[in-house]
Amino acid sequence: MTKTSWDGAQILVKSLEAQGIEYMFGIPGGATIPIFDALVTTGTKIKFVLTRHEQAATHMADGYARATGRPAAVLVTSGPGATNTVTGIMTAHIDSVPMIVVSGQAATHMLGKDAFQEADIYGMTMPIVKHSYLIHDTNHIPRIVREAFHIATTGRPGPVLIDVPKDISMAPFVGDPLAAMELPGYNPEAPAPDPATIQAIADALLRARKPIILIGHGVIISDACTAIRTLAEKIHAPVTSTLLGKGGFPESHALSLGMLGMHGTAYANKAMVEADLILNFGSRFDDRILGVPARFGRDAVKIHVDIDPAEIGKMLKPEIVCLGDARQVAEALLKVVGNPDTGAWIKHINALKKDFPLHYRRTGGLKMQHIIEELYTLTGGKAVVATDVGQHQMWTAQYWKVDRRNDWLSSGGAGTMGFGLPAAIGAQFGRRKDLVVSVSGDGGFQMTMPDFATACNHKLPIKAIVLNNSYLGMVRQWQELFYADRKSGVDLEGNPDFAKIAEAYGALGLRIKRAADVRKVLTRALEYDSGPCIIDVQVHKEQNVFPMVPAGKALEDMILEPRPRRGRPPVAARKK
Amino acid sequence: MQNNFTHTLSVVVANKPGVLARIAHVFARRGFNIDSLVVSSSMEGNVSRMTITALGDPANLYQIIEQVKKLVDVIHCTDHTGEDVVVKEMALVKVHVGPAARTEVLQVADHFGAESVDMTESSMILMAVGDSDKLEAMLKLLRKFKVVELCRTGKVLMARGELPT
Structure with missing residues (x-):
């Protein structure tokens, strides 16, 4: 970092590299072309991963961070490129995950003038970032990147956004690449226990x-x-x-x-x-x-x-x-x-x-729990598991016993559907040698499914399990239990054949329809390591997750078991 | 069952763009109305001082203060309610008043130590400085005349004696 003839984009890339960033996920656009060019001209060690959607890029950085404990960066363009990161930033923020999001921005003199692809992402993300920057001076870049890392990774971690107007990335850099941080209001050191x-x-x-x-x-x-x-x-x-x-x-x-x-x-x-x-x-x-x-x-x-x-x-x-x-x-x-x-x-x-053990019956249709339990047995629980959000997430949380830190990636506070697959991709980039499994429902999987291409491009041996009940199952469960089974907006009619989706990408597509095939097909998936695979598991359509503490009720009001027959009230856990 | 009190907070912030918006977000998110807000420079060059007056429940406000403190550009944030502090604000009051009632208005102004800063045939502007109770009392008396405009600066505050604010 001693060469002084860098421009803003180059010093930005060099500064990110100096902070130890290994991966950068994202998609280029007009406002970030100088930065993408700097990825080439600086000969940086940072590996850029092109995604299919910016939301997926943020979840990849998130999955990488949760699985390794180190932050990754996201690089997106201005306007829609930046706004597509909002869900991912919020997901990381509420779950205290470190992340650096670099967004391109229209040129400074055009800000506030409705320029092409101008979005006030700095303003929009204020409540969902730990901190954010809109860079006003090219010479501030090294200090800002240093601060951004420090803020993202210390204390209670969180995402930091750096918005870079195009003129700032194109202007020559004449500042101090080793400029010190100026954070008088930020004291993340935990007080020593009293x-x-x-x-x-x-x-x-x-x-x-x-x-x-x-x-x-x-x-x-x-x-x-x-x-x-x-x-x-x-x-x-x-x-x-x-x-x-x-x-x-x-x-x-x-x-x-x-x-x-x-x-x-x-x-x-x-x-x-x-x-x-x-x-x-x-x-x-x-x-x-x-x-x-x-x-x-x-x-x-x-x-x-x-x-x-x-x-x-x-x-x-x-x-x-x-x-x-x-x-x-x-x-x-x-x-x-x-x-x-x-x-x-x-x-x-x-x-x-x-x-009061966790229990389910293996008869009467293929159960999601069966898949999780079998996979746990086959792998000995030695895998990084990323989940999506919904019924499958809760069953995975119940049946997959996590013994090691950073082996469990799930969107908790945000409950972001579509998190699982890209988080698994990010995790696999960070932990090449470990088995990485994503468990999704058919609803959430389709929210970020295009990024299966990213896993294919990089031949990541991810096992993408789709627990497919053709419903938005958790909402259907609430409708059944609390809304007299009036189904509204939950039928995922028109789902694709997920195994064929994998094949369309040139990847391995597997299918499970019967309980008897579970072990065989999962074994096949675990043995396959030349790229990702999708396992489309057609499970019982109307299973409900129990135990359940209904919303607005106390823990002692937990419903313990599914009602044995339609029309009978649920069994209450509370003793009379 | 809300116990609403008026709280006066002193917030010292790094003088950087966006810091006011971030603080305002925290208040708005938890449904707090900011009654008055004064932002000014302080002794140190890169640091600004904000004095915020807000009405609300103390427990809720505690949460807001903690969240404001969490903001990277906030150096510190203190609730001075009930502490030994000097709190002052300034008000400009435009009264429609002709020569007939002018003397009475000036008497009121005089009593509260307010100054007449503008006078025409039909109007005058009074400038009053003091704590909020004093300004309220003066306004109450002025209400029998035709008050057409009122502008208050909002409270500024400083701890008495050696204590820092």
């Missing part, structure tokens, strides 16, 4: 008879996994996780309760209701796990460990608050915790697991 608070938590734990540890995405981001595991084993407390916390604690561990919440395991939800102490590491107590905030953990001492002060007290009032990094707090806690008497509690938890 010893008095740590002691208070340890004391509360010692008094507790029925403690439960709740882990969220913060545990994965801060890599508190080992500390949490040691802590759980030391105090003999069961551990449940949010959808995004999966992988923060090995789910095959005897103390794991799997996921809690709206479609969590019955034993996780029951344990949460009965617990006398809830120790939350890095989860924001979101509405999908709380049910009714006022009724959540009413009789429990609630302890909230979070790096973000804005999360404290947002949904409920915890008895003990500990601001800090999940890992540092867990490690500090390990030094002072005693040995609470949880023997009876663990015994009770194990009885709950035995009495």
Whole structure:
């Protein structure tokens, strides 16, 4: 970076490279041609991946970041190129995923004049970015890129947008390529855990008879996994996780309760209701796990460990608050915790697991759970799994036990359909040697299906499983349960043959229609590694996900089982 | 069951484009109306000070303050409600008043330490500086005359004594 005859586009690419960006996903356009040219003229090490849609590009960067812990960049043009990234930026923002989005922009003198492909993406994305820049001076580029990385990857991570007008990328750069950051208002360093608070938590734990540890995405981001595991084993407390916390604690561990919440395991939800102490590491107590905030953990001492002060007290009032990094707090806690008497509690938890297991019948049509379970068995759970959003996502969360950090990629807060396939593609770029599976429904899959071409171009051996029930299944389920089965706008009539779609791209297309074929076809898919494949699984059309905490109800109002026959009310989990 | 109070916040921000829009977004998203907003330069060159007055529930406001603090360009944000601070604002009031009532208007102005800054045959403009209660009291008395325009700067605030704002 010592050569000084760069232009703005070139210094931008060199600055991104200097931050260690490995991949850049996107699509060029008029406003970014100088930057795309700089990708060639600078001889950069950054690998550009051409996608078929900008939304997919953002999900690829997102999947890459979730699977590796390192950010990737997105490079799109102005106007529609930029607005197509909005869903992906929001998805990353709400799930605290680092990402750098570089958008081209009309020339500075044309801003605000409705120029061709001018969109105020800087203004539009303000509420969904951690921070953003509209560059006014070419010489600011190195500082801005440095700041953008620093902001995206530290503290509670998030996406940062850099909007680059075309004249800025074309102007000569005469500034300092090593210019320092100017961020007087940004102090991401987590406060060191307060010893008095740590002691208070340890004391509360010692008094507790029925403690439960709740882990969220913060545990994965801060890599508190080992500390949490040691802590759980030391105090003999069961551990449940949010959808995004999966992988923060090995789910095959005897103390794991799997996921809690709206479609969590019955034993996780029951344990949460009965617990006398809830120790939350890095989860924001979101509405999908709380049910009714006022009724959540009413009789429990609630302890909230979070790096973000804005999360404290947002949904409920915890008895003990500990601001800090999940890992540092867990490690500090390990030094002072005693040995609470949880023997009876663990015994009770194990009885709950035995009495209320996840279950389904393998007869009466092909079930989504069957596919997930079989795939888990065949792979030993050693895969990176990306999901879409909906019924298949919840079943995958229930049946796929994640043991390792960064092996689970799912759009939690945003619930973005179409996330799975591109996230899997991004993950496979970041982890070439690992098995990457995307599990989607037929609805979400079609939202970003064109980017199957990207997986084909790069011969990524992704297994794209489409759990196809020809419905927008989760909405259909709500309509059945809460709207007297009036189906409205959920029938995906006109679906293509997904196996043939794969073949049309020159990839392997497989099909499963019968339970008897599941193992055989999945084995075939796992053996195939010369490119991606699509497995079109035609599953039972009207299956419902249970357990279920209906929206607006508390965890103890969980519906445990599907109603045995039409017309009968659901079985309530609450004891009379 | 909302407990609405008027809160006066002092926000110190890096003087960069877009920072006001970001702060306004946070308030708007949670349904807070900003009653008054003053943005001005501060002692340090690259830093601006905003004084924001907003009406709302304290718990909700706590959340807003935390979210405002999270903004990268916000250096700090403090709620000074109930603290020992000097809070002042200025008002310009245009009154339609002829020679007959002029003396009475000037008496009111005099009592509140307001200045007459413009006078014609049929109108005058008063300039008053003080805390909001004082301005309200003056306006109340002026209402018997024909107040045709009112413009208030919004509150500015500073902590008393050695304490920084």
